[in-house]
Amino acid sequence: MSTDSEKTFAAVLTPPARGAIATVAVRGPAAVEWSDRFFTSLSKTPLCQAKAGRILVGNWQASDEDLGEELVVAKLASDYIEIHCHGGVQASRRITRHLESVGCEIGTWQDWTRQKAPDAIVAEAQAALPEAATKQAALHLLDQAQGALSREVVAIIAAIEAANFEIADQQIAQLLQLGPFGLHLTRPWSVVLAGPPNVGKSSLLNKMIGYDRAIVLDMPGTTRDVLHATTALDGWPVQFSDTAGIRQSDDVLEQAGILKAKGALQQADLVLVLHDATNLRPHELDDSLKELPAAVHVVNKIDLATDLALPTSGEMLATSAVTGQGVPELISAIVDHLVPVRPGEGQAIPFTLTLIEVLKQAQQFLQNQQPDAARQRLSDLLSKTSPSPADIA
Numbered sequence: 008m009s010t011d012s013e014k015t016f017a018a019v020l021t022p023p024a025r026g027a028i029a030t031v032a033v034r035g036p037a038a039v040e041w042s043d044r045f046f047t048s049l050s051k052t053p054l055c056q057a058k059a060g061r062i063l064v065g066n067w068q069a070s071d072e073d074l075g076e077e078l079v080v081a082k083l084a085s086d087y088i089e090i091h092c093h094g095g096v097q098a099s100r101r102i103t104r105h106l107e108s109v110g111c112e113i114g115t116w117q118d119w120t121r122q123k124a125p126d127a128i129v130a131e132a133q134a135a136l137p138e139a140a141t142k143q144a145a146l147h148l149l150d151q152a153q154g155a156l157s158r159e160v161v162a163i164i165a166a167i168e169a170a171n172f173e174i175a176d177q178q179i180a181q182l183l184q185l186g187p188f189g190l191h192l193t194r195p196w197s198v199v200l201a202g203p204p205n206v207g208k209s210s211l212l213n214k215m216i217g218y219d220r221a222i223v224l225d226m227p228g229t230t231r232d233v234l235h236a237t238t239a240l241d242g243w244p245v246q247f248s249d250t251a252g253i254r255q256s257d258d259v260l261e262q263a264g265i266l267k268a269k270g271a272l273q274q275a276d277l278v279l280v281l282h283d284a285t286n287l288r289p290h291e292l293d294d295s296l297k298e299l300p301a302a303v304h305v306v307n308k309i310d311l312a313t314d315l316a317l318p319t320s321g322e323m324l325a326t327s328a329v330t331g332q333g334v335p336e337l338i339s340a341i342v343d344h345l346v347p348v349r350p351g352e353g354q355a356i357p358f359t360l361t362l363i364e365v366l367k368q369a370q371q372f373l374q375n376q377q378p379d380a381a382r383q384r385l386s387d388l389l390s391k392t393s394p395s396p397a398d399i400a
């Protein structure tokens with residue numbers, strides 16, 4: 008079996024979608040030789056004779072029958088070639104097929120990133136970066152891609168090796184506290200709008216996202232399926248789900264919608280339970296909407312109920328989906344619920360389920376007086392030869 012330093016490896020670095028240009032990168036001892044088998048530059052300079060840093064225009068052709076493709080090849084180092092061909096899927100796939108036919112290993116851009124990253128956590132962060140839905144989420148992932156979490160794990164290993172078990176335990180606990188936040192760097196928070204029919208759930212959704220995503224009608228039972236809309240609140244990615252009004256119903260279709268609505272409640276990070284200011288009946292609320300683990304109660308349509316006396320407890324907010332009154336306050340309340348603690352710049356954050364799981368295992372080992380096992384578990388996280396964090400779970 009060839010080692011990483013012996014093998015020649017290629018990957019398409021651009022997304023498999025429409026685009027003007029696609030880039031295939033080839034690295035390894037045979038990168039130049041194998042590219043030379045297919046590429047003829049206009050100047051007839053073979054890549055093996057070109058200096059590192061040269062960019063050559065030419066033709067990539069597998070055989071005389073093959074029409075070939077005009078493209079650009081950059082020789083970035085004696086073992087590193089970048090081929091810039093036409094965009095889309097087929098042109099780049101043709102090139103990787105040719106390279107594969109002469110023995111080149113083909114991988115994904117994530118494999119490419121993994122190979123170049125200094126450790127497995129950095130590699131995971133680099134692979135996760137394109138999944139970040141907002142700039143703010145991307146900045147925190149960028150910190151991890153630049154080694155913030157790796158350095159913290161190294162510090163914890165050092166604390167264990169120095170027999171500072173209590174400090175190591177605290178450091179792991181601090182990281183674990185940020186776990187739920189870290190998971191949302193690549194996956195939006197889920198906020199579900201729920202309540203009785205006709206209270207204004209769909210209207211409020213539309214108001215908060217700024218466009219008409221859901222149908223609004225003065226008719227109870229308008230929304231049936233669960234509708235999703237993703238947005239950013241204060242820079243954090245949030246997926247809203249609008250649901251069918253929950254009530255007793257004999258209508259089979261409505262019942263199906265209500266069942267879906269109840270299912271959505273289970274997946275939510277936060278539920279906005281809506282009430283109608285013109286018809287406040289909190290005691291008649293369906294059981295599924297009582298005692299939710301995370302809920303904000305919202306009295307909507309306050310523009311129609313000017314003499315309404317609202318409880319001032321702060322758990323009840325008042326809005327008008329028509330005038331927008333109370334909507335900024337509601338958005339602030341949502342953000343405060345979802346992101347109560349905001350990590351600082353450069354802070355270490357575990358950002359995958361596997362990272363969190365391994366940290367928990369290491370903590371458990373420490374608490375069971377098995378420091379060697381804890382240290383090993385943490386070292387595995389960094390190691391590129393051990394299974395990557397994504398493979399461990």
Ligand SMILES: Nc1nc2c(ncn2[C@@H]2O[C@H](COP(=O)(O)OP(=O)(O)OP(=O)(O)O)[C@@H](O)[C@H]2O)c(=O)[nH]1
Nearest residue numbers: 205206207208209210224225228229230252308328
């Ligand atoms: N005046 C006023 N009318 C509102 C407000 N919010 C919603 N409405 C009206 O109330 C009616 C019902 O609104 P929807 O948004 O469809 O209510 P819903 O809760 O989604 O209803 P279902 O999908 O049937 O459960 C529509 O006529 C809206 O225009 C509000 O804040 N003020």
Ligand SMILES: [Mg+2]
Nearest residue numbers: 208209229230
């Ligand atoms: Mg609706």
